[in-house]
Amino acid sequence: MSYASRIDAWLAIALAASAVIAAAGVWRAAAVAGPGKWLVIVPVLVLAFWLPAWVLATTSYTITADELRVRSGPFHWRIALRDITGVAPTRSMLSSPALSLERLRIDYGRGRSIMVSPRDRAGFVAELERRRSGVPTERAHRT
Numbered sequence: 001m002s003y004a005s006r007i008d009a010w011l012a013i014a015l016a017a018s019a020v021i022a023a024a025g026v027w028r029a030a031a032v033a034g035p036g037k038w039l040v041i042v043p044v045l046v047l048a049f050w051l052p053a054w055v056l057a058t059t060s061y062t063i064t065a066d067e068l069r070v071r072s073g074p075f076h077w078r079i080a081l082r083d084i085t086g087v088a089p090t091r092s093m094l095s096s097p098a099l100s101l102e103r104l105r106i107d108y109g110r111g112r113s114i115m116v117s118p119r120d121r122a123g124f125v126a127e128l129e130r131r132r133s134g135v136p137t138e139r140a141h142r143t
Contacts, residue, residue, distance in 0.1 A: 001127050002060055003062070003123070004059075004119050005072075005117050005119065006102055007056065008099065019049050019052050022048035051073060054073040056099065059073070063124075066082070068081060068128065070114060070116060079106070080108075085107045085108060087106050087107075088104065091103065096116070098116050102121065104124070
């Protein structure tokens with residue numbers, strides 16, 4: 001089951017604004033740069049627009065039979081359901097593959113956590129719990 005990320009309007013605006021500001025800075029630098037300037041300018045312009053768009057378009061969370069897969073642009077996480085130790089709501093502003101402050105903190109493994117912001121938060125939690133109930137926990141594997 002796949003869930004798209006909720007996207008806060010302020011974050012979408014901030015990402016768009018940062019792309020425009022970066023492009024303006026690069027364009028200004030291009031006006032005074034010497035030969036070979038396009039070898040630097042083109043990649044920076046591509047990254048300034050492409051990376052934020054990629055993150056906005058692809059941030060999602062997929063729950064399979066045995067793992068939670070988190071995708072956000074070029075970044076991917078795979079978390080075994082048996083390793084998840086807790087799920088709790090949070091409004092933390094720490095960096096994470098969550099495009100909204102309406103987040104869920106997922107604790108897993110030994111002291112690790114990740115924050116996600118599924119658009120259908122209740123459905124995501126229900127599906128995660130349903131799938132986790134059928135998977136032996138990490139503690140059960142140790143005994």
